[in-house]
Amino acid sequence: xxxxxxxxxxxxxxxxxxxxxxxxxxxxxxxxxxxxxxxxxxxxxxxxxxxxxxxxxxxxxxxxxxxxxxxxxxxxxxxxxxxxxxxxxxxxxxxxxxxxxxxxxxxxxxxxxxxxxxxxxxxxxxxxxxxxxxxxxxxxxxxxxxxxxxxxxxxxxxxxxxxxxxxxxxxxxxxxxxxxxxxxxxxxxxxxxxxxxxxxxxxxxxxxxxxxxx
Numbered sequence: 001x002x003x004x005x006x007x008x009x010x011x012x013x014x015x016x017x018x019x020x021x022x023x024x025x026x027x028x029x030x031x032x033x034x035x036x037x038x039x040x041x042x043x044x045x046x047x048x049x050x051x052x053x054x055x056x057x058x059x060x061x062x063x064x065x066x067x068x069x070x071x072x073x074x075x076x077x078x079x080x081x082x083x084x085x086x087x088x089x090x091x092x093x094x095x096x097x098x099x100x101x102x103x104x105x106x107x108x109x110x111x112x113x114x115x116x117x118x119x120x121x122x123x124x125x126x127x128x129x130x131x132x133x134x135x136x137x138x139x140x141x142x143x144x145x146x147x148x149x150x151x152x153x154x155x156x157x158x159x160x161x162x163x164x165x166x167x168x169x170x171x172x173x174x175x176x177x178x179x180x181x182x183x184x185x186x187x188x189x190x191x192x193x194x195x196x197x198x199x200x201x202x203x204x205x206x207x208x209x210x211x212x213x214x
Contacts, residue, residue, distance in 0.1 A: 058096075088126075128163045129170050148204060148213065152196050154189060159204050161214045166197065173208065176201050 016036035023043040031051040040060045047067045056076040063083040071091045079099045089109040097112075099119040107122075109129040116136050123143040132149060133156045149158040155167030164173050169183055176183070180201055184194035207213045 127160045129165060130158070130160070131165075132158055148207075150200055152193075152200060154193055154197075155187075157197070157200070159213075162208075164201065164204065173201070173205060177205055 015034070017032075017040055018036045019039045019041075020037075021041045022045055023041045024045060025042075026046045027050050028046050029049045029051075030047075032055055033051050033053055035055060037055055037057045038059055040057070042057075042060055042062045042065050044064045045062070045066070047065055047070055050067075050070055052075055053071050053073050054075060055072075057080055058076050058078045059080060060077075061081045062085050063081045064085065065082075066086045067090050068086045069089050070087075072087075072095050073091055073093045074095060075092070076096045077100050078096050080097075080101070082097075082100050082102045082105055084104045085102070086106045087110050088106045090107075090111070092110055092112045092115050094114040094116075095112070096116045097120050098116045101121050102125050103121050103123045105122070105125045107130050108126050111131040112135050113131050113133040114135060115132075117140050118136055119139045121141040122145050123141055125145055127145055127147060130147075132147065145160070147158055147160045149156070151157070157164065157166035159165075159173070162173055164171065164176050166176075166183075167187065169187065171179075171183075180198045181194055184197065189197070204213075
């Protein structure tokens with residue numbers, strides 16, 4: 001493994017940084033598209049707004065790194081160490097996260113629609129407000145993490161620890177219980193659709209009361 005030194009946060013273009021030591025480097029806003037980063041040490045690196053779309057980070061160590069607001073669409077993160085990483089509001093659509101270690105990761109508000117999450121470990125991860133439409137969660141470990149998702153004809157919805165999102169509307173469960181009809185009407189739901197979604201929201205509330213979910 002070789003150590004790369006960065007001056008004033010800049011980086012020249014490399015076709016490969018495979019196995020490089022980039023731990024704790026400031027790579028914010030850096031364009032790394034097309035760079036081979038397999039097995040790279042990126043522990044604690046600051047990668048907010050870095051351009052990583054389509055990059056191969058398979059087997060890399062990103063534990064404790066900051067990837068907040070970063071575009072990671074169609075990126076390969078298979079088997080990657082993402083423990084305690086900040087991926088809040090990150091764009092991970094159609095990303096390969098199969099067998100990745102995401103224990104304790106902050107994924108609040110991240111977009112994981114269509115992502116391959118098979119075998120990924122989400123134990124203790126913060127999944128509030130995550131978009132999971134069409135994501136493949138087969139074999140994923142969600143210990144200490146509860147997600148309820150549903151599609152009742154109009155918009156995809158999911159619930160996690162007090163936060164419920166239906167379509168583009170995300171609010172605390174208590175807010176939904178008070179304002180279901182108003183939100184439905186404001187978003188062009190007809191009366192029957194409002195009734196169906198209202199029943200689902202009330203069912204989730206009942207499960208919370210019974211202690212079945214958080």
